[in-house]
Amino acid sequence: MNLSAHRRALVVAGAALVGLLAGAVPAATAEDAxxxxxxxxxxxxxxxxxxxxSIASANGGNRAHGRTGYRASLDFVKAKLDAAGYTTTVQQFTSSGATGYNLIADWPGGDPNQVVMAGSHLDSVTSGPGINDNGSGSAAILETALAVARTGYQPAKHLRFGWWGAEELGLVGSKYYVNNLPAAERAKISGYLNFDMIGSPNPGYFVYDDDPAIEKTFKDHFAGLGVPTEIETEGDGRSDHASFKNAGIPVGGLFTGASRTKTSAQVQKWGGTATAFDRCYHSSCDTTANISDTALDRNSDAIAHAVWTLTGTTTPPTGTVFENTADVSIPDNGAAVTSSVNVTGITGNAPSSLPVAVNIVHTYIGDLQVQLVAPDGTAYTLKAYGTGGSADNINTTYTVNASSEAANGTWLLRVQDNAAIDTGYINSFRLTFP
Structure with missing residues (x-):
């Protein structure tokens, strides 16, 4: 095992232990930030x-690698992204004697050293138009990307989307993309989110169990809807997230089931019938009639929730600023340290959307747990240990629901490094009250 993989294993395995060690102060829920x-x-x-x-119907009934329907699908997605202000790149590769294409779309701004990426494969099999597999994932991340543009969202992390070619031939396009990224660029991807078949007509609600923070992000969203989830097993390692996971990049994603039969317990949990999750999997009947609108809607909203949650926001706050710019060294695999600001002259409680600007210089942010501690000792987790992977530095404005806290008093930024080797320091910490 190489050093990077070993460190990542330590991060994941140690997360539960850190939760126990940090238990002296009650922590607010992640949704508050x-x-x-x-x-x-x-x-x-x-x-x-x-x-x-329509593209498939006009091109021999499919959108498969090497066929005209695939390139027409890519051109369709690219045109919408270009019009919305994305920087798009078409990447070429060769598979089975035919030219294949990936489409990469970057949203301007955000920390280029911390990249959150969402992706789906755009190709179908040759036997059908591939509307659930995988028009559903491709369409949902396209609309999420367009929502980013419509709202003028300014994420703290850099946001990137990818549509992969030749997935149906063995994850060819995503492997090509990852394998051709320089090591330094791969290290900048703090998370990859994969969406393959999210509108199955007899759906289940499955969440990948790879990166703990990404998994929790999705589970929390569905829990808020009252929708139970299960760990995804049918397609584990068979979709494009495997290309990223094998390169040591944290991954996660959603799935609604393929050819496997829904069990009676799952019928009791989710409704539907004890038949295949998608009876038209890899078949000619995988058309627009082969979609659950409910599953598509829920999963599309879950994608947006994850994108917004995992990228943060850099919308400049306005109001009264309290800031500490003194450097505080963070001991390597040591005790927690704090930076403090003393808030005075604010009437009543803190706001429900308190901007918390955090600037930490560190060579491996996956080691860090970062919390805001209110004057009464309540801790709000801004960044959990085990998230962020091998990326450098945190320069993010978090939003915390602190409306139950008195505004005046001493607020702390508490940071703990929970693994060996990498080092850093708190550079600055700022609260802004309206």
């Missing part, structure tokens, strides 16, 4: 699926 994502209109996602169906 999450920027709100917009609702993704399912009608818009379905329109993208209708357009992909």
């Amino acid at each position: 999450v920027a709100a994502a917009p609702d993704i209109p399912v009608a818009n996602v379905k329109q993208h699926l209708t357009d992909l169906q």
Whole structure:
């Protein structure tokens, strides 16, 4: 095992232990530090699926690698992203004697050293138009990308989307993309989110169990809807997240089931019938009629929730600023340290959306747990240990629901390094009250 993989294993394995060690102070829920994502209109996602169906119908009934329907699908997605202000790149590769294409779309801004990426494969099998597999994932991340543009979202981390070619031939496009990234660029990807088949007509709600923070982000969203989830096992390692996972990049994603039969217990949990999750898997009947609108809607909103949650926000706060710019060294694999600001002259409680600007210089942020501690001792987790992977530095404005806290008093930024080797320091910590 190389050093990077070994360190990542330590990060994941140690997360539960840190939770026990940090238990002296009650921690607020993660939702208190999450920027709100917009609702993704399912009608818009379905329109993208209708357009992909039309492309397949006009090109021999499919959108497979090496066929005209695939390139037409890519051109369709690219045109929408270009018009929305994305920087798009078409990457070429060769597979089975035919030219394949990946489409990469970067949203301007955000920390280039911390990249959150969402992706889906755009190709179908040759036997059908591939509307659930995988027009559903492709359309949902397209509409999420367009929502980023519509809202003028300014994420703290750099946001990137990818549509992969030749997944159906063995994850060819995503492997090509990852393998051709320089090591330094791969290290900048703090998380990859994969969406393959998210509108199955007899759906389950499955969450990948790879990166703990990404998994929790999705589970929390569905728990808020009252929708139970299960760990995804049917397609584990069979979709494009495997290309990223094998390169040591934290991954996660969603899935609604393929050819496996829904069990009676799952029928009791989710409804539907004890038949295949998708009876048209890899078949000619995988058309726009082969979609659960409910599953597509829920999963599209979950994608947006994850994108907003995992990228943060850099919208400049306005109001009264309390800041500490003194450097505080963070001991390597040592005790927690704090930076403090003394808030005075503010009437009543803190706001429900308190901006917390954090600037930490560190060579491996996956080691760090970062919390805001209110004057009464309540801790709000801004960044959990085990998240962020091998990326350098944190320069993010978190939003915390601190409305139950008295505004005046001493607020702390508490940081602990929970693994050996890498070092750093708190550079600055700022609270802004309206």
